[in-house]
Amino acid sequence: MRELPENKLHANVVKTWKLTGMLSSAILALFGIVPVLIIVIVVKISPLWLLIPVAVVVLLWLITVTWVPRFRYARYRYQVHDAYIDILEGIIFVKRTVIPLVRVQYTDSSQGPFLRAYKLAQVDINTAGGSITIPGLSLEDADLLRDKIAELAAIAKEEL
Amino acid sequence: MGIDKRGFEIGVEQKVAKTYIIINILRSLYKSIFPMIILLVTIVSSVTSMIFDAELDATIEPNENVITALASVSGSMLKLAIVLGIVSIYIIILVVYSLKSYQKMSYIMYDTQIVFKKGIVIKNEKRVPYNKINSVNLSAKLTDRIFSLMEVSINTAGGSSGSDVVIPGLNQQVAEAMKNDLMRRKAGVDDSSTSENISDVHSNAYSDVHADLPFQAGITPISTATSDVAHETMYGTSYGAAQGSAPQNPTYDMSFADVAFAGMFNGRFFLVIGIALGFCFQFFDDFGVYEFIGSHSDVITDNVAKFGTVVLVIGTIVVLLLIWIASIAHYILMYYGFKVTKQEDIIEVDRGLLSRKVESTAIDRIQSVVITQGPIRKLLKRVGVSVQISGSMDSSADNSSSSGAKDYSGIGDTTIHPFLKKSDVSKFLEDMIPDYSAYADEQRLKPLPKISKMRSIRRHVLFTAVPIAIILQVIAFLSTSVWHWGWPISSTTVHVIALVINIVWIAYMWFIGSLAYKGRLWAIDRATIVARKGAVVRKLIICKKNKIQHADLKQNIFQKKKNLSTILVKTASISQDRLDVYDLSYEDGLAYLEWVRPKS
Known part of the structure; x- marks a missing residue:
């Protein structure tokens, strides 16, 4: 159990995460910067403390767009064994997940617009306890992995 | 039985009882009771005003006002007619609707599935x-x-x-x-x-x-x-x-005394005691304040104020007592005649006085068993036993009622005994769910490493006590120096009181944190994981390995420094009582993952 899972995600997934980060931080920026603009333009005052929300937004932008995707990619590893799936993820909170294949109910692969732009796909592994996602794989890898997990899950037998 | 010519399964369509129509009408009337009351009030008021107007008009000026009087009478009559019309149309619609919905409602039991149909406009068919x-x-x-x-x-x-x-x-x-x-x-x-x-x-x-x-x-x-x-x-x-x-099927029931006891000390009890205590403090506090002002003011008003306070306090206590008694009554209504029976592979719970409930749970769908013990139950050497079932919540369960009747089970849980003798737990589980019986004994569980005690305390103090302490201190500061609330005591005293409250509160949370650490015990057996949690109300959760859907081992940077970790146990149940263990040693966490990992 101490050895890490072997496989990494497709390198392009970092780019899609950056795009997602930009989008989500743009929404956040609306809440941070629009009030500031309103104060400056409508109320016509520009005290120095107004720089604080702007700085926070810029900092969050930097973190979500540059560092988070890179660290996330560096950490993320997965491996499908004969009887279980092993996933390692997280930046500050590192999480190791074991999914026994006996418990897998079905798998599916899907693409959002960003993943599609980079010809990537994600694989969802569904158990009765919830769904676990392997986020960014090349299309062929995603198809292979999805089918492989489904097949292994079909032949997996309960150990007693 | 079997398959007909077209290849469909054959089944006989069954209707529900005809009396359901009446019930349906009654329930709809009950639901619309408030609009009905308003309408009735309108009727009554219009009738009385009609009579009153007629009398009034008849006594004064009979000659000139005949026409206006007639007009007002006919106006009231019109109002009355409209209201009566609306009511009768509503009732007709209700009756027709209930009849129709009865006609459209049916179920068929096929060889492999049951089909339930209903719906007048939007057809609804569930299989x-x-x-x-x-x-x-x-x-x-x-x-x-x-x-x-x-x-x-x-x-x-x-x-x-x-x-x-x-x-x-x-x-x-x-x-x-x-x-x-x-x-x-x-x-x-x-x-x-x-x-x-x-x-x-x-x-x-x-x-x-x-x-x-x-x-x-x-x-x-x-x-x-x-x-x-x-x-x-x-x-x-x-x-x-x-x-x-x-x-003989194993059967356990509850005596009336047990039901009443359990009802007396459910969640509502502590709420009532808490509020009553709060009011008592308020009461003494008020006396203090009145005595303080009393030296300047009239003795009579002082006594009147005292009398008013006494009435208020006694009134509140009476109301609280009534709430408590009502909650006991409710509990008794819910759990009267409680009986749990095991039949082959089903656990059947039968309970209720006015509205009866029979819950049958398939044993193989049980995800985990929860044994709960609060302070009162501990004193009486009793526990509550509930099971977590996979998947959806029980739609017919009394989730909507905020009463204390479900105090020891969350969503997705079924109480299989709310007030069992502690010494009977092993035998009870042996009879009901034999797989789980060996694990009710807390002696076999082990505590968390010593380092996690401090982390438990810190979690409790930092997340609950400190933010409130800061807010309280800021309010004390602002109320004395900025808002000028006009305290009858000096601003230094206000600050000191706030500080004392904060220190007591933090000390209390510290205590709770260390209790929570003491409450945490856990163990992994060959095919079972058991964990106890809770500072005051302790819950022992037993889960079988083959019910674990996936396993997580988590570690944040603070835990990494101390070589601790958190394990998450994910079953198919959506209950909030999760068997997750925080701050066990990293090696134990790895051992847990290793335990869940199937060996090929």
């Missing part, structure tokens, strides 16, 4: 394959009990397969037979080793039951050529016949 059934519950509301009807709710595993099916308005015997039938068919379909032979027997028995039911429901049907004693047993117990010959 549940027998093998997807998790539990079948019977319940009867007060209106149902008048006509001895019951509601059957069929719970399935949650997620994609959707919500539950609730078939209302069945005669009590029909409902009970249906429940037994559903559970039996579920067992029959589930069993992979049995073949058509058995399903033949099932369908025979089934058709027998249904042929007999409307006329002589109380009689044990004779299932043809069945060697399976279990089926006989099931019918035997549920109909109360053949009790001598059938093997």
